[in-house]
Amino acid sequence: MELRIDRAAVERCRSLAASIVDPVSTFIAAHSTVAVERSVLRLLGVDGIGRDEIPLPNLLVDGLPPRMRARGVATAFGAALAETGLEPQPLAEALGAGRYSLEQFIDVPAAAVRGALRPFVERTLARLRERRAERLERLTRLPQSPPPWLYVIVASGNIYEDRTAAVAAAQAGAQIIAVIRSTGQSLLDFVPFGPTTEGFGGTYATQENFRIMRSALDEVSERLGRYVMLTNYASGLCMPEIATMAALERLDMLLNDSMYGILFRDINMKRTFVDQHFSRMLNAFSGIIINTGEDNYLTTADAVEQAPAVLASQFINEEFAHRAGMPDEQIGLGDAYEIDPDLEDGFLFQVAQAQLARQVFPNAPLKYMPPTKHMTGDIFKGHLIDAMFNLTSVMTRQSIHLCGMLTEAIHTPFLGDRVLSIENARYVMNTARHFGDEISFTPGGRIERRAQEVLANAEALLERVAARGLMPAIQGAVFADVSRPPDGGRGFDGVFARADDYYNPFEAALAAVPAAGSPR
Amino acid sequence: MNESTVIRPYGDTRNDGKVQLSFTLPVEWSEAADEAARQLVAKMGFTEVQVVDGRPIAAGFSLFVVYAATTQSIDMAGVKAPSAKIHAMSMEEIDAFVRERLGRKVRVAGACIGTDAHTVGIDAILNMKGYKGDYGLERYQMFEVHNLGSQVAVDEFVRFAKEREIDALLASQVVTQKGSDITNFTALAELLEAEGIRDRVVLCCGGPRVTNLLAGELGYDAGFGRGTLPSEVAAFIATRLAERAVVARGGV
Numbered sequence: 001m002e003l004r005i006d007r008a009a010v011e012r013c014r015s016l017a018a019s020i021v022d023p024v025s026t027f028i029a030a031h032s033t034v035a036v037e038r039s040v041l042r043l044l045g046v047d048g049i050g051r052d053e054i055p056l057p058n059l060l061v062d063g064l065p066p067r068m069r070a071r072g073v074a075t076a077f078g079a080a081l082a083e084t085g086l087e088p089q090p091l092a093e094a095l096g097a098g099r100y101s102l103e104q105f106i107d108v109p110a111a112a113v114r115g116a117l118r119p120f121v122e123r124t125l126a127r128l129r130e131r132r133a134e135r136l137e138r139l140t141r142l143p144q145s146p147p148p149w150l151y152v153i154v155a156s157g158n159i160y161e162d163r164t165a166a167v168a169a170a171q172a173g174a175q176i177i178a179v180i181r182s183t184g185q186s187l188l189d190f191v192p193f194g195p196t197t198e199g200f201g202g203t204y205a206t207q208e209n210f211r212i213m214r215s216a217l218d219e220v221s222e223r224l225g226r227y228v229m230l231t232n233y234a235s236g237l238c239m240p241e242i243a244t245m246a247a248l249e250r251l252d253m254l255l256n257d258s259m260y261g262i263l264f265r266d267i268n269m270k271r272t273f274v275d276q277h278f279s280r281m282l283n284a285f286s287g288i289i290i291n292t293g294e295d296n297y298l299t300t301a302d303a304v305e306q307a308p309a310v311l312a313s314q315f316i317n318e319e320f321a322h323r324a325g326m327p328d329e330q331i332g333l334g335d336a337y338e339i340d341p342d343l344e345d346g347f348l349f350q351v352a353q354a355q356l357a358r359q360v361f362p363n364a365p366l367k368y369m370p371p372t373k374h375m376t377g378d379i380f381k382g383h384l385i386d387a388m389f390n391l392t393s394v395m396t397r398q399s400i401h402l403c404g405m406l407t408e409a410i411h412t413p414f415l416g417d418r419v420l421s422i423e424n425a426r427y428v429m430n431t432a433r434h435f436g437d438e439i440s441f442t443p444g445g446r447i448e449r450r451a452q453e454v455l456a457n458a459e460a461l462l463e464r465v466a467a468r469g470l471m472p473a474i475q476g477a478v479f480a481d482v483s484r485p486p487d488g489g490r491g492f493d494g495v496f497a498r499a500d501d502y503y504n505p506f507e508a509a510l511a512a513v514p515a516a517g518s519p520r
Numbered sequence: 521m522n523e524s525t526v527i528r529p530y531g532d533t534r535n536d537g538k539v540q541l542s543f544t545l546p547v548e549w550s551e552a553a554d555e556a557a558r559q560l561v562a563k564m565g566f567t568e569v570q571v572v573d574g575r576p577i578a579a580g581f582s583l584f585v586v587y588a589a590t591t592q593s594i595d596m597a598g599v600k601a602p603s604a605k606i607h608a609m610s611m612e613e614i615d616a617f618v619r620e621r622l623g624r625k626v627r628v629a630g631a632c633i634g635t636d637a638h639t640v641g642i643d644a645i646l647n648m649k650g651y652k653g654d655y656g657l658e659r660y661q662m663f664e665v666h667n668l669g670s671q672v673a674v675d676e677f678v679r680f681a682k683e684r685e686i687d688a689l690l691a692s693q694v695v696t697q698k699g700s701d702i703t704n705f706t707a708l709a710e711l712l713e714a715e716g717i718r719d720r721v722v723l724c725c726g727g728p729r730v731t732n733l734l735a736g737e738l739g740y741d742a743g744f745g746r747g748t749l750p751s752e753v754a755a756f757i758a759t760r761l762a763e764r765a766v767v768a769r770g771g772v
Contacts, residue, residue, distance in 0.1 A: 200697050265670070415578070
């Protein structure tokens with residue numbers, strides 16, 4: 001089952017994406033953000049909260065005068081490590097309590113600063129390598145069933161209830177569990193601390209919550225004899241901090257998009273571009289698969305019209321990920337089954353789009369999102385639409401399959417809803433397992449013509465973006481009909497230019513060391 | 521009591537009272553679990569209870585599908601749920617109505633308030649494209665539309681309404697977990713009241729769980745639930761503003 005598509009057009013799209021990302025990469029290399037600096041502290045071993053329950057990484061980074069911040073928090077913190085002889089956590093606590101100030105230690109030579117940081121950098125890199133090796137060992141010993149991998153969300157607001165739901169879903173056949181975050185967390189410029197039992201529309205992402213869920217899933221993986229993956233959301237204002245915590249606690253996947261926050265959460269674009277790069281360097285090193293957010297174009301605007309924007313965004317996301325050192329096998333590009341069910345031949349269009357993505361990104365673990373926009377309170381019809389989505393996914397060999405819920409648009413899933421949804425997917429995917437191998441598309445037929453049209457329009461869109469530049473194009477509402485100014489949006493005040501002697505010890509280490517082995 | 525307006529659920533015969541239920545019990549499946557489901561449904565007041573499917577879905581959880589009958593009935597004559605969607609007018613008719621009765625553009629602001637980020641509903645009403653072939657308010661000649669998007673703080677929304685002299689506010693909520701929608705809707709109505717501009721604006725709420733009845737209880741002028749078309753919202757706003765203009769002029 002192959003579509004005849006213009007391979008030269010695909011290559012042109014890739015080179016357009018490269019020319020679009022080039023100037024942004026130059027910007028990224030010259031800047032940092034408060035979130036990146038907080039991640040550096042967390043990677044050095046700083047955790048916990050200080051006065052007014054403010055996380056220590058926030059206290060320390062916010063307390064830096066601009067000229068010190070421009071040199072990177074590691075410069076100041078490394079100097080303090082060298083002078084005090086303390087370990088990172090006790091030092092951070094002392095700084096948080098006001099017993100020291102980072103401004104006391106400004107005349108320490110660079111060699112001494114780097115020397116003081118080195119053992120803690122090495123310790124963390126070793127821990128990240130260990131986490132990755134643990135995943136590989138488990139995947140070998142507890143192999144997953146073949147893709148599409150069934151992915152479900154838990155979202156009670158209470159991590160302990162989520163744990164119950166996640167274990168039940170795994171027993172029913174789920175292979176990936178996502179803990180949806182509390183609505184609004186993407187706009188918090190700090191990561192909450194400790195286990196949490198109160199959330200709205202989801203559960204706060206905290207390092208302790210990650211630990212609780214990872215441990216429960218490890219236990220059920222052993223019992224089931226297959227590894228159950230855990231995912232969360234590295235998006236919003238704390239993108240690189242979430243990536244840090246995920247790497248430390250062996251999450252397997254992270255939602256992580258280069259433009260989603262800009263368009264759909266009004267987060268400043270410069271902040272997002274810098275943050276996504278460091279996040280993806282961490283993800284690459286840790287063997288974490290990213291999931292991109294192209295599905296959002298389809299939920300906020302017409303799915304038929306937006307198909308070229310999805311493909312164009314996939315090319316841009318791929319290029320950003322490659323530049324952060326991610327191999328194709330870790331780039332879970334997104335798409336969704338969102339065409340109006342009343343549209344004649346809508347299913348054909350869905351198949352065309354999904355198969356096109358499969359052929360354009362042959363090694364990517366594509367993420368396929370279920371219908372949400374056209375789901376109503378009619379659970380019976382909803383279950384049927386989900387079955388068609390399941391069929392499309394297995395036919396076109398999607399990799400990460402978000403199970404659609406018959407109660408979508410009603411409530412966050414009940415335990416029973418999740419099981420019905422998994423059963424639907426298992427039935428369809430089993431009964432049609434090799435369907436895609438047995439059929440072919442009519443040459444020049446509706447599906448092939450649609451795929452060719454989407455590819456051609458994506459190329460035209462990328463040409464327009466390349467001509468204007470990515471930041472002006474976003475301002476010009478080229479994506480999702482949403483306009484965002486380069487210096488507007490949330491978190492812009494947390495972006496700053498790097499001084500000539502800026503230092504981030506992890507950046508160099510993550511870039512220099514090729515990630516070892518496959519995450520799979 | 522009028523027999524013809526008294527109704528029961530309809531399976532295949534009038535007044536058979538047949539309903540379908542489905543639920544999960546936190547118990548390992550066994551024949552006793554099926555029996556527990558049957559007794560539970562009987563305790564709800566249903567008769568002719570049949571557990572047609574009962575099975576384990578996870579360790580310690582079972583799912584049931586149950587058919588049963590109710591002896592309860594309802595007299596439609598006594599049920600009141602006024603709809604806000606009473607004025608069926610096309611976009612052109614609404615524009616003409618506004619031009620004639622108000623003589624100026626209607627200023628509308630919409631937002632997903634609080635922390636809610638789900639703009640699908642408010643976008644369907646406001647965006648030019650609209651919903652189900654019914655154009656959104658941005659397309660109307662006589663509406664000036666400000667879509668503030670997602671996660672708009674209530675005080676920000678009210679400040680905007682004051683500064684721009686907004687005629688109609690549309691607040692949207694999709695997330696309903698732990699009553700966050702009600703909290704946010706209430707906060708908006710109260711702040712408008714406190715700022716002294718509640719009477720100056722047409723205040724509407726919307727979302728998949730919103731009903732016009734609920735909106736009334738919360739002090740809103742109208743509530744729009746699932747399946748609402750943009751023209752229904754536009755017609756309500758235009759009509760309500762025209763009524764107020766008449767009242768302000770001392771009637772006709």
